[in-house]
Amino acid sequence: MAGLFDKQAEIYVEARPTYPKEWYSKLAALTPQHSLAWDVGTGNGQAALGLSEHYEQVVASDISEAQLKHAIQHPRVRYIHTPTSISDDEMVNLIGGGHENSVDLITVAEAVHWFDLPKFYSLAKRLLRKPGGIIAVWAYNRMLVNPDFDPVFDRFRENSIPFTHPNSKYVRAAYKTLPFPFESVGLGREGEPITVEIPKECSFQVVERMLRSYSAVTRAKDQGVDLLPEEVIKEFQRAWGGHDLVRSFKYEAFMLVGKL
Numbered sequence: 001m002a003g004l005f006d007k008q009a010e011i012y013v014e015a016r017p018t019y020p021k022e023w024y025s026k027l028a029a030l031t032p033q034h035s036l037a038w039d040v041g042t043g044n045g046q047a048a049l050g051l052s053e054h055y056e057q058v059v060a061s062d063i064s065e066a067q068l069k070h071a072i073q074h075p076r077v078r079y080i081h082t083p084t085s086i087s088d089d090e091m092v093n094l095i096g097g098g099h100e101n102s103v104d105l106i107t108v109a110e111a112v113h114w115f116d117l118p119k120f121y122s123l124a125k126r127l128l129r130k131p132g133g134i135i136a137v138w139a140y141n142r143m144l145v146n147p148d149f150d151p152v153f154d155r156f157r158e159n160s161i162p163f164t165h166p167n168s169k170y171v172r173a174a175y176k177t178l179p180f181p182f183e184s185v186g187l188g189r190e191g192e193p194i195t196v197e198i199p200k201e202c203s204f205q206v207v208e209r210m211l212r213s214y215s216a217v218t219r220a221k222d223q224g225v226d227l228l229p230e231e232v233i234k235e236f237q238r239a240w241g242g243h244d245l246v247r248s249f250k251y252e253a254f255m256l257v258g259k260l
């Protein structure tokens with residue numbers, strides 16, 4: 001699984017969206033203490049950086065060393081490589097310094113659907129502070145640009161389906177089917193995520209890199225299929241309005257927040 005993300009690591013850092021600052025303030029306001037946050041599946045640390053403004057320490061973990069190599073450094077963020085072979089007890093050592101009940105906030109941005117969910121949730125329950133610990137998971141799927149671009153993007157997503165990992169079904173269903181065994185705190189609950197938006201401003205050049213960073217594109221390429229041939233890129237570019245044109249647009253996102 002890590003290999004799937006290794007290949008896109010370099011383009012991730014520039015092309016993938018960062019999340020609105022208000023999300024972190026809102027989540028931080030839910031935890032009574034602000035000692036330790038854990039960003040899981042951190043990639044290049046997009047969410048870890050946001051958390052560092054609110055927590056004394058942020059541990060940011062990922063199974064992909066290549067992703068971590070491109071992570072954005074910050075004095076309060078400690079990146080750790082956590083291959084799936086690591087036992088839960090070792091994870092408690094690495095994340096909580098050997099202490100269960102030590103993590104104030106766990107975030108998983110655009111990643112929880114890749115995890116072994118029962119295993120992850122059981123570890124999260126050990127590590128979350130009791131009472132007071134909060135877990136938040138979110139993801140995004142559609143780009144909302146304009147009436148010309150959006151159908152091209154939706155067609156690209158349709159064509160990608162045969163090459164998506166089975167777990168991508170949770171993203172396609174906007175996390176409505178994602179198991180989330182936590183008590184609601186008013187920001188979604190299992191089966192009923194809240195809908196949120198991620199604003200982004202960039203040129204088509206960056207959008208093209210973002211499209212190329214999709215795991216389905218890598219999986220298709222491994223099977224000899226190009227989901228982004230020249231004519232599709234041209235169609236995207238035309239609908240965007242030109243290669244260098246900078247546009248503001250939104251990603252449609254969904255979030256579940258809970259406590260024990």
Ligand SMILES: C[S@@+](CC[C@H](N)C(=O)[O-])C[C@H]1O[C@@H](n2cnc3c(N)ncnc32)[C@H](O)[C@@H]1O
Nearest residue numbers: 005041042043062063064067109110111114115
């Ligand atoms: C789509 S990226 C998201 C990265 C970042 N959180 C973001 O918001 O852009 C998914 C990340 O999850 C990581 N990942 C996948 N399975 C994982 C697992 N079991 N444990 C930890 N990280 C995992 C991948 O290596 C990858 O960096």
